[in-house]
Amino acid sequence: xxxxxxxxxxxxxxxxxxLWETSGAFKPKGVGEPFSTVMPPPNANGNLHVGHALDxxxxxxxxxxxxxxxxxxxxxxxxxxxxxxxxxxYEKELQKQGKSRFDFTREQLYSxxxxxxDQQRGNMELQVRALGASASWDDMVFTLDNKVxxxxxxxxxxxxxxxxxxxxERIVNYSTKYQTSYADIEVDHKVEKGTLWHIAYPLVDKIGxxxxxxxxxETLFGDAAVAVHPEDERYKHLIGNKVILPLTNREITIIADxxxxxxxxxxxxxxxxxxxxxxxxxxxxxDLPRLQVxxxxxxxxxxxxxxxxxxxxxxxxxxxxxxxxQELIRKEEPIEHTVGYDYKSGLPIQPLIxxxxxxxxxxxxxxxxxxxxxxxxxxxxxxxxxxxxxxxKGIHDWNLxxxxxxxxxxxxxxxxxxxxxxxxxxxxxxxxxxxxxKTYRREEDxxxxxFSSGQWPYITTDYLDNGPLARFFPTSLMETGTDLxxxxxxxxxxxxxxxxxxxxxxxxxxxxMVLDEHSQKMSKSKGNxxxxxEMVSEYGSDxxxxxxxxxxxxxxxxxxSVDRVIAGRNFCNKLWNITxxxxxxxxxxxxxxxxxxxxxxxxxxxxxxxxxxQTIERALDSYRYAEAGEALYHAIWxxxxxxxxxxxxxxxxxxxxxxxxxTSLKLAHPFAPFVTETIxxxxxxxxxxxxxxxxxxxxxxxxxxxxxxxxVQKIVSEARFVATSLPGNDRYGLLYFEDSLIEENKELIKRxxxxxxxxxxxxxxxxxxxxxxxxxxxxxxxKTLEEHKGNLEMRLATTHQEIAALxxxxxxxxxTSKAPAHLVEESRKQLEEKQALVERLLSELExxx
RNA sequence: GGGCGCUUAGCUCAGUUGGCUAGAGCAUCUCGUUUACACCGAGAGGGUCGGGGGUUCGAAUCCCUCAGCGCCCACCA
Numbered sequence: 001x002x003x004x005x006x007x008x009x010x011x012x013x014x015x016x017x018x019l020w021e022t023s024g025a026f027k028p029k030g031v032g033e034p035f036s037t038v039m040p041p042p043n044a045n046g047n048l049h050v051g052h053a054l055d056x057x058x059x060x061x062x063x064x065x066x067x068x069x070x071x072x073x074x075x076x077x078x079x080x081x082x083x084x085x086x087x088x089x090y091e092k093e094l095q096k097q098g099k100s101r102f103d104f105t106r107e108q109l110y111s112x113x114x115x116x117x118d119q120q121r122g123n124m125e126l127q128v129r130a131l132g133a134s135a136s137w138d139d140m141v142f143t144l145d146n147k148v149x150x151x152x153x154x155x156x157x158x159x160x161x162x163x164x165x166x167x168x169e170r171i172v173n174y175s176t177k178y179q180t181s182y183a184d185i186e187v188d189h190k191v192e193k194g195t196l197w198h199i200a201y202p203l204v205d206k207i208g209x210x211x212x213x214x215x216x217x218e219t220l221f222g223d224a225a226v227a228v229h230p231e232d233e234r235y236k237h238l239i240g241n242k243v244i245l246p247l248t249n250r251e252i253t254i255i256a257d258x259x260x261x262x263x264x265x266x267x268x269x270x271x272x273x274x275x276x277x278x279x280x281x282x283x284x285x286x287d288l289p290r291l292q293v294x295x296x297x298x299x300x301x302x303x304x305x306x307x308x309x310x311x312x313x314x315x316x317x318x319x320x321x322x323x324x325x326q327e328l329i330r331k332e333e334p335i336e337h338t339v340g341y342d343y344k345s346g347l348p349i350q351p352l353i354x355x356x357x358x359x360x361x362x363x364x365x366x367x368x369x370x371x372x373x374x375x376x377x378x379x380x381x382x383x384x385x386x387x388x389x390x391x392x393k394g395i396h397d398w399n400l401x402x403x404x405x406x407x408x409x410x411x412x413x414x415x416x417x418x419x420x421x422x423x424x425x426x427x428x429x430x431x432x433x434x435x436x437x438k439t440y441r442r443e444e445d446x447x448x449x450x451f452s453s454g455q456w457p458y459i460t461t462d463y464l465d466n467g468p469l470a471r472f473f474p475t476s477l478m479e480t481g482t483d484l485x486x487x488x489x490x491x492x493x494x495x496x497x498x499x500x501x502x503x504x505x506x507x508x509x510x511x512x513m514v515l516d517e518h519s520q521k522m523s524k525s526k527g528n529x530x531x532x533x534e535m536v537s538e539y540g541s542d543x544x545x546x547x548x549x550x551x552x553x554x555x556x557x558x559x560x561s562v563d564r565v566i567a568g569r570n571f572c573n574k575l576w577n578i579t580x581x582x583x584x585x586x587x588x589x590x591x592x593x594x595x596x597x598x599x600x601x602x603x604x605x606x607x608x609x610x611x612x613x614q615t616i617e618r619a620l621d622s623y624r625y626a627e628a629g630e631a632l633y634h635a636i637w638x639x640x641x642x643x644x645x646x647x648x649x650x651x652x653x654x655x656x657x658x659x660x661x662x663t664s665l666k667l668a669h670p671f672a673p674f675v676t677e678t679i680x681x682x683x684x685x686x687x688x689x690x691x692x693x694x695x696x697x698x699x700x701x702x703x704x705x706x707x708x709x710x711x712v713q714k715i716v717s718e719a720r721f722v723a724t725s726l727p728g729n730d731r732y733g734l735l736y737f738e739d740s741l742i743e744e745n746k747e748l749i750k751r752x753x754x755x756x757x758x759x760x761x762x763x764x765x766x767x768x769x770x771x772x773x774x775x776x777x778x779x780x781x782x783k784t785l786e787e788h789k790g791n792l793e794m795r796l797a798t799t800h801q802e803i804a805a806l807x808x809x810x811x812x813x814x815x816t817s818k819a820p821a822h823l824v825e826e827s828r829k830q831l832e833e834k835q836a837l838v839e840r841l842l843s844e845l846e847x848x849x
Numbered sequence: 850g851g852g853c854g855c856u857u858a859g860c861u862c863a864g865u866u867g868g869c870u871a872g873a874g875c876a877u878c879u880c881g882u883u884u885a886c887a888c889c890g891a892g893a894g895g896g897u898c899g900g901g902g903g904u905u906c907g908a909a910u911c912c913c914u915c916a917g918c919g920c921c922c923a924c925c926a
Contacts, residue, residue: 003885005885005886006886006888007888171924185922189922189923196926212926213926214926215926216926227926259925259926260925260926261925261926264925264926265925265926269925269926270926271926272926276924276926277924278924278925278926279924279926280924281924335926337925337926338923338924338925340924351924382865383853383854384853386852386853387852387853387921387922390851390852390853390922391921391922394922394923396924482920482921483921485921486921486922517860517861518860518861519861547874550862550863550873550874551861551862551863551873551874552862552863553862553863553864555854556854556855556862557854557855557919557920558861558862559861559862560861561860561861561862561874561875562875563860563861563874563875563876564861564862564873564874564875566874566875566888567873567874567875567888569888570886570888570889571888572888573886573888573889574885574886574888574889576885576886576888577885577886577888577889578885578886579885580885580886581885581886582885583885584884584885585885622865624865626862626863626873627863627864627865630863630872630873633873633874634873641885641886642890642891645885646890649883717891717892720891720892721891721892721893723891723892724879724880724891724892724893725892725893751883752891753891754881754883754891802870805870809906809907812906812907813906814905814906814907815906815907816906817906818905818906818907819868819906819907820868823868823869823907826868826869827869830869830870
């Protein structure tokens, strides 16, 4: 025992975590209603950021709360190989070593990244532990674990067999920097000011020209046609004619297509099937050749000598210069248009043609929309559901292929003799295989990360194999950032419905981004990144947790506040010092027996804690963490520390004091697990772990006694208020007429209001306190009284105003007839009290005259 | 072009079916070394809830409108 004067979190946290973990406290108990949540696999490629800390805090609060409530709770940890994200990090490492991906084979790269990730993973797991996550580490899943890969293959196979997977040559979003294609949602669209160039294409057999408009002149080398609207009178007569493609001697045809908007630009569009999704479609309709002029590394190919090898930007400049030289530019028009950018490198995305594996999304999305509309999943905040439905309604087929070595290989092989012949085969370690006498070459691409993490809930619970955690599927709570609504939540729902026929989770809680203290997005380049581990070491893990959840609502991006973390630390210290007081009072060997309310304060504190408990329950049951945290904070600080501990100095109800401490620790445990467990371990009457305790139960108390303590508080507050507003620093005596409440709580009132003495009197004198139900006076001198007169008059004026407002309300027949009865009743009571107060204030002023 | 969100105290933000005198943390001011805690205690000041209109007995909360800020989605060159 003998606790230090202040709580030093670093001294206790690692030991407490080890105590929990080694005791098996994080493992599901196998009894009770299941409650489960899975860690959104943090990327296994670096340090946790403060968003992870928030995520962990929210989930762990829910898990600890449910565990204490008797649920069979499990928090399943995970780690994500985070294919592309990790790849980018690793490629930078390679660069530092002066190497590139092309120096190694796929197998070599894979094993190098594996080692790299393995190292990072350990670090990440330690950080999750430091955050206090009560995760069941034995059930940890890594997205490259065998069972994950096997399930991913099975799912892929099922899609393949049922015709939902197809291999297609299509325009894909291509990152020339990382040399891989992206999914649609990985492209950042930005509205920009650009230029629309009007370029003349001379007619072949006639005199004249057709002027097309384009924002990408450098792609003209890939043009396969010029398109106009079939009904456009300006061009109707030219349809079928040929033009000469400038800077080349190629002839291309003028075609008609509904796609062209006659009102835009010149009404004539160059068609470049290999480098624009719309043109690709037009090209398909008209059977146009696809001439690729931008290579996968972002440089020009299949173009005249002078442009070959240039990157896109330079090619554009030189093309324009060449066109200018031939006087073919008719106009330059400023334009606002959207440009797609690589979300990772910030460079423009090139639409390029590539053969990729696609998953047909429409049937999957339709099922998802169905269950969402049926309300099978509850969203916090609720509005996100409709956003998701909207997304699903407009979904496109999903490009599953990534041209990076780090990931789950796509288990497909292509016949070397027939490039349309693809077969499914899991033997991805072989470069070639022979099946039925035919030789097949391995697909070198890997899966989009989200294809594996999209199956997370049923993989982590081993639902498909009916593993030991299968009872936890569908999971109870999926908690993640709002930014993952489309790319993760949507996919989990679709894939889960497809594979299991069930929704993957019942509740979805989406938290916003944690911004810096000035509401700016945190980024390395701005240098405003807050490292959660630094917060933990400076203020403690609990403090960080409390600070993160305070005043934070779902779906809303909100600033991080060190002040709130400090407030959290102070709260932990408060709990610590409440314990020190109790320790002092109870001694080293205290063993409590049944607690029982005796004093008014006893009844009151039981009521307060019961109230707080119910508020916390209501809030946590609907994931209103901030509200729960606030209720806890005030129950502990205001009620327990400021009133009950103070009252305990004048009384000895040790059993109840111990109960109050226990109850406080239990209520606080989900929010501040480390400090509460640390304290619990010091209490001589416990030899258990707090994490395994049950949620507190209230004990009998009496409402009337509790309310009477409220009266005592009013007397104390009024005496304090009046005394501090009086001149000088005098301590005053309190006089009162026959009043059993004051009588019985004399000592308490005296100490709390810092009075010299509290005495019964026959004759009132001094300053009458503005109390509705008690006659009490501060024993002050005439002179002080005189100086206080102004205060009294102000008090009287405001009370008159309040009375007028109350009377106005009560005189309104609509109010008395339509408002709920208890509100009307309350107004009446208030009016009476205010009126009594006025009487007192008046008589007080009368004396002063 | 659609969709969503935000605007409440000096700062950062809560405020769930409309209902006590609109709250919190920090900051500010005044007192205070009462042995649990200065990572403290007591008290105080500070908001016409972005503007305007409407519904209602009653609006920060619901509806309309205007203004400012932010986000997401969308293959018009």
